[in-house]
Amino acid sequence: MKIETVVNAEIELLTAIKKSDVLALDTILHDDLLFNMPDGQTITKDFDLQTYRSGKIKIDSLEGSDQIVNIIGDSAVVTVTVALNGSYDGNPINGVFKYIRVWKKTGKNLKVIAGSCVQLA
Numbered sequence: 001m002k003i004e005t006v007v008n009a010e011i012e013l014l015t016a017i018k019k020s021d022v023l024a025l026d027t028i029l030h031d032d033l034l035f036n037m038p039d040g041q042t043i044t045k046d047f048d049l050q051t052y053r054s055g056k057i058k059i060d061s062l063e064g065s066d067q068i069v070n071i072i073g074d075s076a077v078v079t080v081t082v083a084l085n086g087s088y089d090g091n092p093i094n095g096v097f098k099y100i101r102v103w104k105k106t107g108k109n110l111k112v113i114a115g116s117c118v119q120l121a
Contacts, residue, residue, distance in 0.1 A: 030045065057088050058087050062083070067080040081098055
């Protein structure tokens, strides 16, 4: 696995999030995904996709920076800082968040199998 492949997968993921592209997210996220939210809640792929389908989450702007990629066998661990503006269920989401994501090669594709994010001060 090449770093460029993972960087491109991250770009695809952020683009899908910005556009609320449920079909792309369904392809990118592993069926057994577990993701820890800043409030400590652990969500699944189904929960995440339903959030986008329902229109509860709206992303106005999203920009990643300070990305670090470590390749470990058929997996990759990525950290990235994301400046995010939008809303969830009518409540504003504005801030800078630090994400960590684990990507795993499954067949020909990379899929997110785990992740977590915290809001930075």
